Amino acid sequence: MRSWALAWQLARRFRRGRERSGFLSFISASSTIGIALGCTVFIAGLSVMNGFADVLEERFLKLVPHIQFTAVEGALQYPETIFQLAEQHPEVVAARPVIRTQGLVQKGREFVGVQVTGLDPSTPHAISEYMSARSWQALHEPGAMVLGADLAAKLNLTVGDKFTLVVASERGFQAPKRQALTLAGTFRFGGQVDHQLGYVSLATARQLVGMEQGITGVELELSALFAAERVANEIGYQLQDYVFLEHWMRAQGHLYRDIQMVRTVMYLVLVLVLAVACFNIVSTLVMTVQEKRRHIGILRTMGMRAGGLVKIFVLQGLQNGMLGIAVGVVAGSLLSLNLPALLTLLESFTGSSLLASDVYFVDRIPVRLQAMDILWVATVALLLSLLATLYPAWQATRISVVKAISA
Template sequence: MLAQWRLAWLLARRFRRGRERSRFLSFISASSTFGIALGCMVFIVGLSVMNGFGQVLEERFLKLVPHVEFRAVEGALQYPEMILDLAHQHPEVKAARASIKTQALVQQGREFIGVQVNGIDPRQSQAIADYMSTTAWQQLAGDNTVVLGRGLATQLGVDKGDSVRLVVAAERGFQAPKRVSLKVVGIFRFGGQVDHQMAYVNLATARNLIGLDEGYTGVELEVTDLFAAERIANDIGYQLRDYVYLDHWMRAQGHLYRDIQMVRVVMFLVLVLVLAVACFNIVSTLVMTVQEKRRHIGILRTMGLRRGGLVKVFMLQGLQNGAVGVVLGGIAGVALSLGLPSFLQLLESMSGSSILASDVYFVDSIPVLIQLSDVMLVAAVAFLMSLVATLYPAWRASRVEVVAAISA
């Protein structure tokens, strides 16, 4: 059995590399290999970029976005301690902390820039602390202090030590908006929209901004399983005595995750079609080879090679084209994925413009994450399609009549 496959492999190599092959047939064969390699390369790069976006969303962006949030309908929460106790007792909650959030305008001359002000407790562990200096994090505990995002600070033209004036609308009635001057004690750089939209203050400053004497306006939870956030929110929410707005990240930011998954699916379908077109060249190559090698086929049949052996020969010939394309495309795809961030940075520095505008997208650079499972999936799909493409030409080769082939 092994000897039969070895003979079929040697004959397939001979047919594929034979000197008597026409130049046009050689071109068609090379184009099929090139098409498969190109499809595999683009497929791997595309999946790696989508993996990178997913990783940034899950491991970076969602560290700043609360996985689950309970917000007071009006004013402060009446029973925040109850929410915190229930959260700490839940086995799938990693952390729970009180917060105060409000929308404000930062005055810059005669212009106003919208900003989301997050009141946090600097004594507790916060993900944003990793993106600012230790000094800024410590000074945030002081009175009337604020830490701004890099994009927002640049837009305002302020730096550490300067002051900014915030205008906050009154919570009730038609009172005049409140104006508060805050000292900038630090600048954080997270990347993307966060740098242009966020400002952080301590809880006391946040209470002063919205006119609260005590308490909190919300409780934020960090959960162990991101995709169980809705269920966890419902588990805790049904036990509360407070009237709250129940929110979770899938409702607020889930469109980003769904968009990434949709692009992956669309990319998969499009690139499978690209590989199908490339594999169609294998069909053309083998059909033309069958016509060109009719005499050789007839001679092999008279020497005792059975129809099944001919099928193996032409299947292996097509698979050789596919295998070469898969290997070259896989290597090129991994290499291009590894070098893509550096290449895009060079392109941005040469053009002077950013590919991803940081004030529009949640990231400001193209992330890449290569996964072995994706590379293996691409290789398997391309190899399988190459195998399917060989079936019809191999069947045609096995149906060639011996007498007609020799006398032709």
């Protein structure tokens, strides 16, 4: 321990010596600043990726069915089997009956496509969080429909207005069916959802598709999102009905894969940035070894072994790295915590939105700072700093004592 303490003190003196050239001081400072900037950007980037992953899991996937079993034709023959299997499965949180169809909303001469979902208003559903309680309760009324706010605005519809929904016939080439409906309310979720979706009760949906009873599908909500494919297969293979088996990883999994791909690319790019910053440590130590040849010679004549010299220059490089890491961790954490406010301020100055609410299901950059990300970034930076010190430290042990003293 005493040898390490001595090496630490000598490393500090070599690093802060008054006789250091201005250029060497500049290279040393640039290595510290480079590591600090790399850590800052790394932590902020990972925090943003965490935020998008959270929004995907906690918001968007609440609206998208985790698993859906849909009849191949007409209604499900044995829907009770699905509900029984879902109730018995430990990873299924809820099972909901649905009827889905496609239609065209007609207002005057204008037609707009809409995906219609029939659901049971007495069963809790995530979409109810994005509409008023009055609109949700109004779905119990026959002929009532709730549309996305942007879709209703496009059609110039207000609550209580009548409109016509045109639904294609599922039997051959018969004329499409027209149903008069009343706008019971609107919801605002964000993104294209507000332009494309509409909700009705199961009774109204049966009238639209020409069914007297039954349902066309069952949605399952899971406690473990990434078990969707496995759970869907476990339940699906036990069904008597012929069904289309869908889960969110097949329908919307590209969103999660995109986030993970960007995260992986960010790892590679920012590790390279940190590596380049750490190369400045190599330059700093190589120049320090040449500048301190006489000091090295004196230390060797006083009995310091090669291992002691290695400790000195390794610790000198680590001092640069640790200072940069400390500054980068603090700056990255502060930037991550204040990034949404900073971007909001930027939007107010530029007058434009980074995430348009009519395109994306979020209207601001989400951020979640994780302690493990900070620890991971600091560890990677510290290891790269350590690797950068090995060659200069080894080079210091090869200096001839006689030539160093006589220089």
